Amino acid sequence: MSQLTPDHFLFLSAALFIIGLMGVLTRRNVLVIFMCIELMLNAVNVSFIGFAWEQNSMVGQAFALFVIAIAAAESVVGLGIIMALSRRRDTVDINAVRDLRE
Amino acid sequence: MSAQVLVFDILSVIAVLAALGVVLARNPVHSAVSLAFTFVNLAAIYVILRAEFLAVVQIIVYTGAILVLVLFVIMLVHQEDLPEFHGGQPLQRVFGFLVGLVLLGEVAAAILTRTAVGQVGPWSPQQVAAAGGNVQALGEVLYSGYVLPIQATAVVLLVATIGALVLARPDVVTVPIGMARQVLTISLGHPRGDGEEETFEVPMLPAGTTTKAEAGDRELVMAKTGDEFTDKPAWGEHRTR
Numbered sequence: 091m092s093q094l095t096p097d098h099f100l101f102l103s104a105a106l107f108i109i110g111l112m113g114v115l116t117r118r119n120v121l122v123i124f125m126c127i128e129l130m131l132n133a134v135n136v137s138f139i140g141f142a143w144e145q146n147s148m149v150g151q152a153f154a155l156f157v158i159a160i161a162a163a164e165s166v167v168g169l170g171i172i173m174a175l176s177r178r179r180d181t182v183d184i185n186a187v188r189d190l191r192e
Numbered sequence: 193m194s195a196q197v198l199v200f201d202i203l204s205v206i207a208v209l210a211a212l213g214v215v216l217a218r219n220p221v222h223s224a225v226s227l228a229f230t231f232v233n234l235a236a237i238y239v240i241l242r243a244e245f246l247a248v249v250q251i252i253v254y255t256g257a258i259l260v261l262v263l264f265v266i267m268l269v270h271q272e273d274l275p276e277f278h279g280g281q282p283l284q285r286v287f288g289f290l291v292g293l294v295l296l297g298e299v300a301a302a303i304l305t306r307t308a309v310g311q312v313g314p315w316s317p318q319q320v321a322a323a324g325g326n327v328q329a330l331g332e333v334l335y336s337g338y339v340l341p342i343q344a345t346a347v348v349l350l351v352a353t354i355g356a357l358v359l360a361r362p363d364v365v366t367v368p369i370g371m372a373r374q375v376l377t378i379s380l381g382h383p384r385g386d387g388e389e390e391t392f393e394v395p396m397l398p399a400g401t402t403t404k405a406e407a408g409d410r411e412l413v414m415a416k417t418g419d420e421f422t423d424k425p426a427w428g429e430h431r432t433r
Contacts, residue, residue: 092194092197093197094196094197096306097303097304098197098200098204099200099206099241100303100306101300101303102204102208102237102388103206103334104296104299104300104303105211105296106208106211106230106325107292107360108243108292108295108296108299109208109211109212109214109215109292110198110211110214111291111295112215112287112288112291112292112294113215114215114289115284115288115291115292116284116285116288117213117215119220119260120225121220121223121262121265121266122214122215122220122223122306122413124262124413125220125224125262126214126222127210127217127225127302128227128254128258129214129227129230132231132234135234135246135250136234136237136366139238139241139243139246140241142241142243142313143241143242143243143280145310145312145313146312146314146315146316146317147313147314147315148313148315148329148332148333148346149333150328151243151245151246151326151330151333152330152333152334152409154243154246155246155249155285155330155334156338156386158246158249158250158253158254159251159345159348159349160345160348161254161258162253162257162352162416163259163349163351163352164352165258165262166261166353166355166356167350167352167355167356169262169265169356170223170262170355170356170359170360171359172265172269173265173268173269173359173360174267174359174360175220176268176270177284179388180270181270182269182270182271184198185344188410
């Protein structure tokens with residue numbers, strides 16, 4: 091409890107990632123699933139930045155920046171898909187989208 | 193140093209609680225607000241971990257752009273009453289919870305038995321300060337060793353923009369405006385009641401559309417440009433679903 095160790099942010103990252111994963115597995119609303127994916131990406135960012143802090147390196151921060159950029163692109167496309175889905179099917183239920191199975 | 197740990201712990205606990213709120217909230221708007229809490233707390237943690245630029249980027253990009261976009265979509269999308277709000281699918285819920293617990297145990301074991309320590313990099317706090325700050329140091333790293341990934345990221349953003357435009361296109365498109373104009377020009381050249389009527393065989397007409405002879409005594413729609421079309425479907429103008 092005297093000094094900040096890697097275990098602190100590693101546990102934080104693991105907790106956030108697993109909460110996001112449970113959200114993806116249990117929820118049915120597409121928008122909530124989308125937000126949980128953002129949560130998981132942020133957990134990975136915490137790990138990157140924490141290791142960069144531990145190792146006195148800038149590479150981790152550079153990778154976190156790339157993750158943020160890709161997350162922005164992913165969110166644009168994902169929300170576009172959600173909009174198209176709601177316009178065609180009038181639903182945000184992930185279980186209603188099962189065209190590939192049938 | 194102990195104050196740092198205390199602040200880190202408080203921020204972490206708030207972040208994790210807000211993350212739980214994202215998953216457990218019934219209303220998606222509440223989920224989004226919880227997610228904003230998580231993001232702001234994570235930005236503060238980035239400041240503790242000496243990543244000031246990324247903290248600002250986190251606030252601007254995640255909380256400012258992505259979350260506002262999510263809130264807009266929540267407003268636009270029709271929120272129906274999902275079965276999960278009435279306690280449906282308990283098997284899925286229990287399974288997800290179990291998977292989460294197992295995974296948490298595994299990761300905790302991996303973290304606690306972690307021994308590998310890599311080579312310490314060159315960017316000590318003194319070195320970062322000598323370079324002029326976090327932004328300058330990050331820029332030096334990015335634009336010396338990661339030029340190609342940055343350009344690839346730019347291409348990805350461009351493609352995502354185009355993809356979003358394609359996805360957000362209106363669903364009902366009156367595509368063949370040009371085709372309809374062509375057909376109208378042909379049929380207006382032969383006014384009605386002019387002796388024998390010919391049936392025109394227009395090869396580009398899709399099956400099921402009526403040509404002039406079959407249209408009976410329906411009134412003619414005179415249009416020179418696509419903007420003058422009324423709601424009445426003209427020949428050749430069909431709505432694609």
